[in-house]
Amino acid sequence: MDIASANAWLHAETFWGMSAASLLIATVAAVVTYLVLTMLQGWAVARARRAASEHRQRGPAQLLMEVLSGTSHLLIVLAALLVGAGMLDLPGRWPARVEQLWFLAVALQVGLWGTRATALVVERYRVHHGGTSPTQISASATLMSWGLRTLLWATVLLAILSNVGVNITAFVASLGVGGIAIALAVQSVLGDLFASVAIAVDKPFEVGDFIVVGGVAGTVQQIGVKTTRISALSGEQVVMSNTDLLKQTINNYRYMRERRIVFHFRVPYGTSAEAAEAISQAVRRIIEAEPKARFDRAHLQSFGETGLTYEVVYIVLDPGYNVYMDLQQKINLALMRALQALDVPFAVPERRVHVADLPAAWQLQTPPPAAGPMPVGTTA
Structure with a gap:
């Protein structure tokens, strides 16, 4: 079969209503896309591993490489197939479905990149600030990571639902009402939670510091999500709410040099x-x-x-x-x-009262002379 005959056969033969030539072009485009994306991912992974092995300080470019190295292989395959599908003349609703799949793939990959970026940034924060108080920094880092990931994936989910035609207005409104109800129910817990984050970020004290707050003086043993535990000088452990703790003046003796x-x-x-x-x-x-x-x-x-x-x-x-x-x-x-x-004594506290004169009513009356003994034989 010569080239002309093969070309004619490719354009004449159809599969699922599409010519063999268009299917071949779509397949080649999908394979090329897959190979290119895989090579880019491998290059990013190699750069990230090389930098990690050299223990260099992570800059923005290095963080970007590490984030890109977390690209999902399954989503790469899906992207390659969608590129190939875009080369075809699809019937009916398939073009709209391909667009929705594109949005789904991109949204999921952005979510994965965001999750990895959050983990890297939080880990960098923990390593940079956790030298003196690893327990406190670990707790705050976990809280920040959980909060950021929850916000990220909630946004991704709402975007995907909106793209497939779901009316998310009522859904978002119901989430808002439910969130307000939950916040009111756990108001004190949320207050202590945010106070714990404030302690982790602002660092008014850390584990091991000797502090005086209110009537309590002691060493900080643990900073938790809701409470802080202080080992008092008298020996007992004092548990204080983080919110109440931050409302008071705290004397921290950690930085006292003299x-x-x-x-x-x-x-x-x-x-x-x-x-x-x-x-x-x-x-x-x-x-x-x-x-x-x-x-x-x-x-x-x-x-x-x-x-x-x-x-x-x-x-x-x-x-x-x-x-x-x-x-x-x-x-x-x-x-x-x-x-x-020097023959000088210490002064002894004393008070002297000098009475110049007393009122007449206060002057003591002279007591009458005592009666002498009665003569013997005398009767009263």
Whole structure:
């Protein structure tokens, strides 16, 4: 059979109402499309694996390659078949159905790409921010991933239903009403959920931080979806709602590098000016002798109610509370010895009441003299 005869046969022979030539062209187009898409996917996968093996920092281009490497092989086959079908002169409603299948394939693939992109971005966030608090970051990353994927696939589903002719207006309205009802029913839970996300993103504290909130002081043990658990100084575990926790002022001691200390003491008013000046110098020498302290100031601050009031300020170069207490004890003992050497006592709080005069009604009456013993033999 020569070329002319083969060409004539291809145009004359029909299958399912279509010529063999058009079917052959459609098949070749489908095969070429499949091969090209497969090669592109393989190239993207190779680039992603090479970058992962080199441990390079992921940029936008690298993330795009990794997203494209997640292309579904089944959808590639479907796309190739649809390209071939587009080369045919299909009867009846088949062209519209092919268009719907195209939309379905593209929507599903976009959903898969979006899911992969979400996973990569959330994983990148978790690795970048999870060095100090992996439990907290893992929980927030899971919540963000779940929320983004739910929103993505809900959008894809609604788009597919709208494309096939389903009226989604009433469906979306019913979803909105149902969502409002559910939100009202679980309002407190959703509040704690969003508070947990806010804690994960804003990081007012992390697991292991020592915080003071309200009347609770302790170390953060766990940050959950609804509650945060704190190991209090007194030994018990305090469970607080995330929403209530964020409504209060939180003192976080994690970033404390040094501690500023202010304390006062008093000496009696009988202290001479020379001794009062020597006390300030003695306090300065005591604090400067400590390697873990930095002297700031020591002044005769005021004339108090019960004596001369001194104010002393110094910096503890270690954030540990026990270090501060040990240092304060040493300073107090040294201060006692210094005052003993100066023969100056501490002022003792006391109150003296001076009565200038009393009203006549309050003056004590002089009691009458006691009656003497009655003579023997005398009767009253």
